[in-house]
Amino acid sequence: MTDRRSFLKFGAGAAAAGALFPISSQASNGDTKWDQEYDIIIVGSGFAGLAAAVEAKRLNAKSVVVFEKMGVYGGNSTLNAGQSCFAGTELQTKLGITDSAELMVKDQLKAGRGIASESLLRHSAELGPYVYQMTQDCGVKYRDHIITTGGTSATRSHQTIERSGAGFIQPMLKTARELGVETHNRHKFEHLIRNDNGDVLGVQIRRGYHFGHEDSGELINVRCNKGVLIATGGFGFNVNFRMAQDPTLTAEVGCTNAKGATGDGLIEMLAAGATPVHLAHIQSGPWASPDEGGFGYGAGFSLYNFPHSIAIDRNTGQRFMNEIADRKTRADLELQRRDKDGNPQPALLIAPKAEAQKDPSMKKVLKYNVAWEFDSVEAIAAHFKVPLKPLQQQIKDWNGYVANGTDPQFGKRMDAGRGIKLTAPFIVQRLWPKVHYCQGGIQINTKAEVMAAKTGVPIKGLYAAGEVTGGIHGVSRLGGCSTPECLAFGITAARSMMEA
Amino acid sequence: MTDRRSFLKFGAGAAAAGALFPISSQASNGDTKWDQEYDIIIVGSGFAGLAAAVEAKRLNAKSVVVFEKMGVYGGNSTLNAGQSCFAGTELQTKLGITDSAELMVKDQLKAGRGIASESLLRHSAELGPYVYQMTQDCGVKYRDHIITTGGTSATRSHQTIERSGAGFIQPMLKTARELGVETHNRHKFEHLIRNDNGDVLGVQIRRGYHFGHEDSGELINVRCNKGVLIATGGFGFNVNFRMAQDPTLTAEVGCTNAKGATGDGLIEMLAAGATPVHLAHIQSGPWASPDEGGFGYGAGFSLYNFPHSIAIDRNTGQRFMNEIADRKTRADLELQRRDKDGNPQPALLIAPKAEAQKDPSMKKVLKYNVAWEFDSVEAIAAHFKVPLKPLQQQIKDWNGYVANGTDPQFGKRMDAGRGIKLTAPFIVQRLWPKVHYCQGGIQINTKAEVMAAKTGVPIKGLYAAGEVTGGIHGVSRLGGCSTPECLAFGITAARSMMEA
Structure with a gap:
């Protein structure tokens, strides 16, 4: 996506700015000049980011900001069929469907072929009824018809009336703004800013960014009081990175994702010492x-x-x-x-x-x-x-x-x-099939904390949710099971940050 | 392996030292105090490291150093059956075996289940006859009996007379020293030292390190003129990291590796922006x-x-x-x-x-x-x-x-x-089965250069070879095919550094 030229150019630019480390996340020192400050910084405005924004405000966060690098909000989340698997909803009961979080976990573990994370799956499935209600509180409308997705032993894929992920994104974005969340598009996440212990203090953002012009806009430093949530999605459109994992996924292979799914957030967290998990498991949509x-x-x-x-x-x-x-x-x-x-x-x-x-x-x-x-x-x-x-x-x-x-x-x-x-x-x-979903990403725990590769403990101040994370689904994700996970771990990250 | 306590302790220690960045590789600035300087720095004394050391001296490198964190040299390479697949050797001809690099690549691609790197496999296989001769020049003695390993369509696994990897390590270590290579045990690689562009300038080494005592010894900064080769092996003994990839690989699961196979070098390269590949593909020995x-x-x-x-x-x-x-x-x-x-x-x-x-x-x-x-x-x-x-x-x-x-x-x-x-x-x-080999690691090209995740181009000054790299074998590695790859890419790294 970025080429060597723009990489070097940025290096030079940041050096000229003099404030920050150019290559990666390890800005440190006490002399960072902060341009803005919020309780909670959320990077990405898809399911995970918006769920976190709404939940943080529900928990009375004073100031919450969502940065979105593209011109439009919602990222890849707007581009699906608007389905979300929940187990144990009133609608299922009404339609005579017997289901449970336990059964949903069991189905997903089977699809994960032995390497899915049972604890993350269980956490997400058990939060399902709350997510189902919370999205409706935001104004999401579900159809009366529940869909059977592949590999499931109960019919549980609830769908927005728009039959599109936009059916989640639009009402949630509206709700977040009504609750006082600041949202900024064309603001690209460049780097984490960390202290000498590796704790995350904030982010460097490229304000006024235009996709494809890596040196557009200007760099600002944004401080967080409680934490940074990276919810930047997958890397389906990063041909270099996906080919490193699977050489057959050349530029000739189709991809269902939004163009912004380039894995920047993932790559930046890796450089901050996050643990990569299951990157080779890239799902194609059948x-x-x-x-x-x-x-x-x-x-x-x-x-x-x-x-x-x-x-x-x-x-x-x-x-x-x-x-x-x-x-x-x-x-x-x-x-x-x-x-x-x-x-x-x-x-x-x-x-x-x-x-x-x-x-x-x-x-x-x-x-x-x-x-x-x-x-x-x-x-x-x-x-x-x-x-x-x-x-x-x-x-x-x-x-x-x-x-x-x-x-x-x-x-x-x-x-x-x-x-x-x-x-x-x-x-x-x-x-x-087309490239559809990256099961792999960086490792989180059930608090949505990002786990450090070197120590095996969370990186303080850093949270992640959604497709940028890995390990939950294992080798294969079931249909309709990304949306509930994005929403559940976005909510979880907000709760963890508010407790931090 | 390291716990949070020792992690923090080190952070504090390095800050006190004042010379370097504590958390990760991104030491920069022009004011690093260098304690030592060599043309070529090699981290790890297994097959890849020693092959690189010998080849560098054959190419007239002025000063070459090998750092080994353990008390004994050779790492995990000493602990196998001493087998190495070569295609097209005189011994095969003598025994009436028809084989070729092409056939060896074909066998390995099949085992790799679609995601092995054909270019890396071919590079390694084609270098086989040189490796076979070079190891003999170092004094390695092969048996007259060639072994059939699983998944191969020709009998090609050559074996040392000692039936052990030590049969490679001992003569190669001796040869390297005779050629003037400096070797230092109990010297642990801590960090890469890089400039503002991300180029690798040298390494931070913990001299006098005792395995399991993460703050033992003292930190020194070692500068390289031509490059740093990381040949630190796999992460089979890093239970945290391997469980992140496969939750079933708990501490209860046996491991054939040497105790030092903790993935430190891999994790440090990731923090320097290297591209992780296939980490979830961990091989158990049947x-x-x-x-x-x-x-x-x-x-x-x-x-x-x-x-x-x-x-x-x-x-x-x-x-x-x-x-x-x-x-x-x-x-x-x-x-x-x-x-x-x-x-x-x-x-x-x-x-x-x-x-x-x-x-x-x-x-x-x-x-x-x-x-x-x-x-x-x-x-x-x-x-x-x-x-x-x-x-x-x-x-x-x-x-x-x-x-x-x-x-x-x-x-x-x-x-x-x-x-x-x-x-x-x-x-x-x-x-x-026991955990035996990590197919995954960081991505290299056929010059043994380490590829940056962000840019898809090599990180200048940084090379890797052996089990610390990933992608070459794909889902499954064939028996007897790690040793030739370690040796071939060690040699390749030396050649690349001498050309750099």
């Missing part, structure tokens, strides 16, 4: 379409339709996966769909229009050529050059599974499809 | 015995015998893996052997004494109660409570595979067993 850029409309369509639809390999005309398995399982299997020369041959998600049309996502994918309507199996086979007879047989078999309530092919949880059969006309979307 | 501490004697025994022996699940009396599959495959499968309560039930490696006795490892394991001799299948079954009939059938089946040259159960490469049948008397060792 619901993405290769026929549009970014997160796109296809994700909403496929997420709605996976339970009652089938995914087909074009070479065989057969299913190749449980369409609601966890993300890693599906993404890995989707990436194996290849033509005889080894080139990508995206699988086909075939959905029944009768059901698909009940969700607004269908109109979007048809309008933007991310999915297409077909009147018959023959038409699908002819268009995508899929062997017809195996495909016909597969659809016949599938409808038998729907009738019997069991999937002998891949063990799909058939209750999620609510008995909906796959009949013409069909809507077909292509599936190819 | 050849370890639960009946002894550390690396032990069992590894040598099982490594010799895996090709012509079988590993048995005690519950079933059946094989459960390809005994020469790659390490991760085997370790994962071994860890799944459990009794009905879920407690570990180590598998049994059953070897034919007629062959086992040809290797000196047999005497050791019998002497130290790491393996036991049995006259019959019945005796094994009775002693370990294995169902007799399935075990008898399995051994009969196995000997059929030996005769036919194919393994229909697990696809083991049967030529590795050279037609040796499994007949009484038997030697039986128990198998349970």
